[in-house]
Amino acid sequence: MQSHKKIKSICMLSTHGYFDPTPELGKTDTGGQVLYVLHLARALSDFGIKVDIYTRWFDRSRKQIDPLPGCPDARVIRIPAGDWKFIPKEFIYDVLPELSENMIDFIRKQNLEYDLFHGHYVDAGIVTLDVAKAFSKPSFFTAHSLGAWKKQRIGGNQEEMDRIFNFSHRIAEEMRIFKSVDGQTVTSREEEKKIEELYHLHLPRADFIPPGVDVHEFRPLKKGEEEKKTRISLPDKYIFVVSRISNVKGHDLLLPAFARVLNEFPDIHLVIGGGAENPDEEEREVLSKIKRFLGKNQIDEKVHLVGGIPHDELPPYFRQAELFILPARYEPFGMTALEAMACQVPAVISKFAGIQENLTSGQDCLLVNPLDTEEYAETICSLLRDKRLADKLARKGYKTIHKEFSWEAIAKKFVEFYNRFLET
Secondary structure, three states: OOOOOOOOEEEEEOOOOOOOOOOOOOOOOOOHHHHHHHHHHHHHHOOOOEEEEEEEEOOOOOOOEEEEOOEEEEEEEEEEOOOOOOOOHHHOHHHHHHHHHHHHHHHHHOOOOOOEEEEEOHHHHHHHHHHHHHOOOOEEEEOOOOHHHHHHHHOOOHHHHHHHHOHHHHHHHHHHHHHHOOEEEEOOHHHHHHHHHHHOOOOOOEEEOOOOEOOOOOOOOOOOOOOOOOOOOOOOOEEEEEOOOOHHHOHHHHHHHHHHHHHHOOOOEEEEEOOOOOOOHHHHHHHHHHHHHHHHOOOHHHEEEEEOOOHHHHHHHHHOOOEEEEOOOOEOOOHHHHHHHHOOOOEEEEOOEHHHHHOOEOOOEEEEOOOOHHHHHHHHHHHHHOHHHHHHHHHHHHHHHHHHOEHHHHHHHHHHHHHHHHOO
16 A cells, blocks of 8 residues: 555554553453554554554563564554553553653654654543643544443442542543544544533544454455364354453343343353453452352353453354354444454344444344343344344345455545644
8 A cells, every 4th residue: 555645653552451562352451442553553554654552561571662563664662650560541540641751751762753643542642642742743532432421321329430430530531632632533423422412522623433353364264264273162052242341341231131042042052251360350240240140040051251362363253153242231332243243243232332323233233222131132032043134144244344344444544534634
């Protein structure tokens, strides 16, 4: 691809979680956003643009400068701030001023030049404003998730939720970023509506650009190609779910529906992937609730908690599944649904996931209200009963992903987005 003349080098920021060139997905705060930034950086480098991704350096065993494998024009650069220990994203704010200062100092000492700075998520947005201002360069932002929307969806005791998620601080900072950056992208139209509804802001300098999928990795098997072995033995017939183990991901909404599905399809299993090596308090609580439900309903042998799955090992889990379910009660987008569809697997997607507005229920997926157990169970059963319907959704979903959501298509949209704002 040909480089655009006006953009030679981009600085991206994704400052929380375990951000590595080959990410260990499922670790705390390490999920779809990490993949998004890595894939976008790779795709932009195909346009001849150099991309550096800055993150917080808290593990001395990691190198400070770490190129992406097979992609010399994209690097992860780690900047120290605070103690040498992991900090959850909800409480990273205290070290961000130091992170900004150290990043500015690093860029100056290395004589690096960037045409623009782009922060991903609220913590990186805070640092982006500081660093872009220091170098008199434009600042861009992608929220990926909205504090006020998450707060609305989770509900519960407000004081307790604020203690766990630090909503008050996060929402105030998001408001400041929205008002200050030169341009921003939203990953769903619903996100744009929620910013207007919950933050009372109209975003005149915003573009809708959805996340993408690596269609070279997530794909159906070719004719004669053998399936890769998985590290666990999978059931003959199973439904697949993969996500962080978190209350917002809706495992507790899926399980009662799955129990009803077993009444009609006693041979079906449920495989649940995801989870950190060292689970935090919330994850331990969610896992405990799942296990209590399984024991109480005597379906332990039908539900398999397989833990975290490395991202490059996910395709065979998708491909061998009867169907994929995204069960979230809150999901800003829903990358795993796109990956399943790219593997030509029929998908049942929560109507509370941002991805749903880019799809057509009954054509390339089935949308479901996960709060309605009866509807949920019947939707799953309809695909298990009707192979023709399942095959139709799988084929249409595959075509939708290739046309609209390949990273090559998404990177082109970003180049156009940047240039439009850089020209004004």
